[in-house]
Amino acid sequence: MKRFCLLIGAAAAAALFTMVPTHAADSVKIGILWPLTGNAAAAGQASKAAAEVAADIVNNAHPELGDLPLAESAGLPNMGGAKLELVFVDHQGNPSLAQQLATRLITQDNVNVLMGAYQSSCSFTATAVAERYGIPFMVGESAAGNITGRGFKWVFRGTPIASDYARTYMRFFADMKRQGRKIDTIAVVNENTDYGTSVADAIVDEAKKADIPVAARIPYIANSSDVSAQVLQLKEKKPDVVIFISYTADSILYMKTMKNLDYEPPMVIGDDTGFSDPSFIPAVADVAQGAMNRSAWAIGKPGSTTYKINEMYKAKTGRDLDDTSARNMQSFFALADAINRSGSTDPERIREALTKTDLKPDQLIMGYQGVKFDNTGQNILAATYLIQLQDKKYELIWPDNAATAKLQWPMAGWKK
Amino acid sequence: MLLVQVIVGGLLLGAIYALFSSGLTLIWGMMNFINFAHGEFVMLGMYVTLLVVVWLGGGPATFGFAAAFTLFVLGVVVYLSLIRYVLRGPMLAQILSTFGLALLLRYTAFWVFSANFVSLPQTSLSGTINIGGVLMPVPQLVAGLIAIVLTVGLHLMLTRTAVGSQLLAVAEDRSAAMLMGIRPDRMQALAWGLSAGAAGIAGALMAIAYPWSPSVGETFGLTAFVVVALGGFGSVPGALFAGLIIGLIQALSAFWFGPIYKDIVVYALFVALLWLRPQGLMGKA
Numbered sequence: 001m002k003r004f005c006l007l008i009g010a011a012a013a014a015a016l017f018t019m020v021p022t023h024a025a026d027s028v029k030i031g032i033l034w035p036l037t038g039n040a041a042a043a044g045q046a047s048k049a050a051a052e053v054a055a056d057i058v059n060n061a062h063p064e065l066g067d068l069p070l071a072e073s074a075g076l077p078n079m080g081g082a083k084l085e086l087v088f089v090d091h092q093g094n095p096s097l098a099q100q101l102a103t104r105l106i107t108q109d110n111v112n113v114l115m116g117a118y119q120s121s122c123s124f125t126a127t128a129v130a131e132r133y134g135i136p137f138m139v140g141e142s143a144a145g146n147i148t149g150r151g152f153k154w155v156f157r158g159t160p161i162a163s164d165y166a167r168t169y170m171r172f173f174a175d176m177k178r179q180g181r182k183i184d185t186i187a188v189v190n191e192n193t194d195y196g197t198s199v200a201d202a203i204v205d206e207a208k209k210a211d212i213p214v215a216a217r218i219p220y221i222a223n224s225s226d227v228s229a230q231v232l233q234l235k236e237k238k239p240d241v242v243i244f245i246s247y248t249a250d251s252i253l254y255m256k257t258m259k260n261l262d263y264e265p266p267m268v269i270g271d272d273t274g275f276s277d278p279s280f281i282p283a284v285a286d287v288a289q290g291a292m293n294r295s296a297w298a299i300g301k302p303g304s305t306t307y308k309i310n311e312m313y314k315a316k317t318g319r320d321l322d323d324t325s326a327r328n329m330q331s332f333f334a335l336a337d338a339i340n341r342s343g344s345t346d347p348e349r350i351r352e353a354l355t356k357t358d359l360k361p362d363q364l365i366m367g368y369q370g371v372k373f374d375n376t377g378q379n380i381l382a383a384t385y386l387i388q389l390q391d392k393k394y395e396l397i398w399p400d401n402a403a404t405a406k407l408q409w410p411m412a413g414w415k416k
Numbered sequence: 417m418l419l420v421q422v423i424v425g426g427l428l429l430g431a432i433y434a435l436f437s438s439g440l441t442l443i444w445g446m447m448n449f450i451n452f453a454h455g456e457f458v459m460l461g462m463y464v465t466l467l468v469v470v471w472l473g474g475g476p477a478t479f480g481f482a483a484a485f486t487l488f489v490l491g492v493v494v495y496l497s498l499i500r501y502v503l504r505g506p507m508l509a510q511i512l513s514t515f516g517l518a519l520l521l522r523y524t525a526f527w528v529f530s531a532n533f534v535s536l537p538q539t540s541l542s543g544t545i546n547i548g549g550v551l552m553p554v555p556q557l558v559a560g561l562i563a564i565v566l567t568v569g570l571h572l573m574l575t576r577t578a579v580g581s582q583l584l585a586v587a588e589d590r591s592a593a594m595l596m597g598i599r600p601d602r603m604q605a606l607a608w609g610l611s612a613g614a615a616g617i618a619g620a621l622m623a624i625a626y627p628w629s630p631s632v633g634e635t636f637g638l639t640a641f642v643v644v645a646l647g648g649f650g651s652v653p654g655a656l657f658a659g660l661i662i663g664l665i666q667a668l669s670a671f672w673f674g675p676i677y678k679d680i681v682v683y684a685l686f687v688a689l690l691w692l693r694p695q696g697l698m699g700k701a
Contacts, residue, residue: 192676220675223635225432225626226663228425229670229678232418248533249635252627260544260553261421279533283627286538 027085028076028339030332031105032129033098033116033126036090043324044118047140048088049317050325051115053309054332056279057344059083066305067362069337074338076246078343084120084336087111091122098122102129110412112345113138114333120144125346127155130231136351140328148290148376156373158380159333165294166202167269168383169243170210172398181409182266185215185240189230189254191222196245199271202242208244215239222247227257243269248277255291259414264411267292271388276323285392296366296384298396301404304363330366334359334379367402417549422671423664424550430663434656436636437643438566439614442499443488445650446587446607449499452514454640455633457612461487461619462628463529469536476541476558476620483616491612495605518633524629535627542624555624562621566614567656574652583607603653642686648699658697662686 024371032051034044058070065071075081087109091098097206105111105271106129114130115138117123123142129150130137139147139157148157160168170280173183188203200217207214215237218230227250234242242265244254251274268291274280275293284291300306301322309329313321323331334357339345342353359371370381387394395405440454451457461483461524468479494517502513543554574580585593586603593600626632643662647654669681690696 225635226429229667229675232422236418249627252535261551283535
């Protein structure tokens with residue numbers, strides 16, 4: 001009996017002992033909306049895995065991850081080691097479902113903050129719910145311009161958008177000019193739906209500010225059976241750089257047609273999409289050597305923070321981390337950083353902390369110049385790396401401090 | 417010089433259209449039957465080509481023949497297993513049956529080959545010929561020549577051979593043809609085989625020039641119907657002629673007005689022409 005009492009006492013003491021820290025450190029609930037089924041399920045699932053890796057980095061001690069905020073400690077240090085708790089919901093790419101689920105996360109799951117939602121259309125509706133209830137919403141990677149700029153107080157966006165990409169291209173051009181390369185005029189070729197038009201508009205705008213004449217702007221209808229007219233027009237205008245905003249089939253057809261019509265500008269830049277499609281490189285690697293593309297994510301050299309994070313992601317999923325999921329992961333880190341600084345689960349205090357976010361480049365996993373939100377909630381320091389097709393893969397070639405390979409200029413195209 | 421290049425490019429594109437459409441016009445002419453699955457036949461021809469090149473390392477002669485033969489067989493099978501039966505049904509059933517077949521083939525291809533774009537590795541037909549500063553991509557050039565050969569061949573076969581006469585006789589009057597000892601089923605199966613075989617050849621040649629996915633039939637399908645209607649229902653030389661005209665107009669309008677206007681110009685002219693001449697350029701009224 002005495003022994004039994006002792007056992008009970010020890011168990012009670014142990015229970016008390018283990019309870020103390022969990023009691024002191026409340027968890028913070030993050031509601032995350034992504035398309036986990038449906039057309040964009042692959043992207044949603046990849047991002048979910050990225051968020052889980054990010055939560056692991058925050059919740060457990062990872063001193064090996066260098067300057068990354070919150071990696072070193074277990075949990076959120078300002079909140080007694082409180083853990084992040086993720087609640088995932090699947091909006092299937094349906095904006096009205098995203099709206100309902102955002103409401104449910106706030107009213108029933110009592111989440112402290114929200115994040116999502118991949119498709120711009122879903123981010124658009126879900127953020128409106130967050131605004132109504134006064135819950136901070138971190139838009140991970142949706143790019144449509146109109147998500148921010150509606151006068152919302154509670155919406156923040158970590159990812160670069162069209163105008164950021166455009167500014168990055170201009171900074172690259174300025175850099176090239178300083179190195180004595182000739183960029184007198186550029187041309188913009190875009191497919192004419194929302195995506196192509198908005199990116200092309202942004203590029204033309206920024207080019208005007210940077211005082212780089214746009215020799216030709218050529219909109220066309222996606223999935224063309226023939227792009228000779230566009231290529232011949234470029235051939236006539238002789239721009240120094242051609243920027244393509246094109247989907248897969250057209251991107252491949254452009255590269256092939258340029259070879260057929262013996263047209264090779266000094267440089268071609270593809271704005272992601274078609275140029276990033278897995279079928280692009282096998283189809284045109286032999287005729288598009290040196291073609292450039294963008295990506296804000298780079299695995300980096302072995303031993304670097306990004307390399308280690310990629311290894312963690314790979315151990316979980318069997319794949320390398322991609323640009324989309326990595327941008328979501330960065331937004332997640334920025335959100336966690338703000339929650340920690342607020343030292344609270346109170347939405348208003350987290351919102352205030354978000355407005356004061358100021359992450360430096362060495363605290364990021366992405367090629368941004370920082371994370372700092374303007375009064376619309378957009379990250380004004382978002383940017384991207386530029387990559388170049390060399391042999392059979394893309395190499396990071398700009399900016400110089402992150403580059404893993406030397407820029408090839410002019411592009412070699414099909415000439416060996 | 418640039419204008420010459422645009423014109424040559426337009427004619428070469430037109431040749432591709434003509435090639436794509438030749439099988440379609442054949443079925444239309446033979447059976448008054450619209451084959452909505454024609455674009456999917458071409459798509460299958462492209463995948464047969466890819467498989468032959470990648471697995472067997474075959475050259476253009478091999479994959480051209482393989483695509484034509486495979487599709488010929490498919491055409492006959494489709495006729496015997498589907499078309500023969502729906503011909504007895506109402507007109508709408510006939511139209512919708514090939515529409516259903518098109519979707520079946522397209523989504524089966526999505527399942528088997530995935531939605532990713534593929535393209536053919538470099539073959540001996542890749543490359544460009546330079547004639548006096550005018551550049552002609554070899555695949556398009558060969559496609560153009562084959563389109564002409566195919567058109568002339570089909571035309572001669574229909575007008576100069578016994579088989580052709582029998583095909584036309586069935587098209588003209590099925591019962592009368594039967595009384596003359598012609599077996600309409602056999603003739604129409606042959607027509608479907610020839611049409612699908614032509615689609616196979618078109619697919620083999622287009623595979624050299626274009627990246628494609630299972631939905632490639634959509635990109636060219638609409639143009640093919642316009643080519644056939646403009647050329648005149650069932651007229652094989654009409655399809656060649658119409659294909660060249662549409663390619664040329666598209667190229668010139670894209671060059672002069674910009675690529676987003678080219679289809680507006682083409683279809684405006686098309687509607688205007690049908691208004692004046694509903695039977696098409698070479699069709700019989």
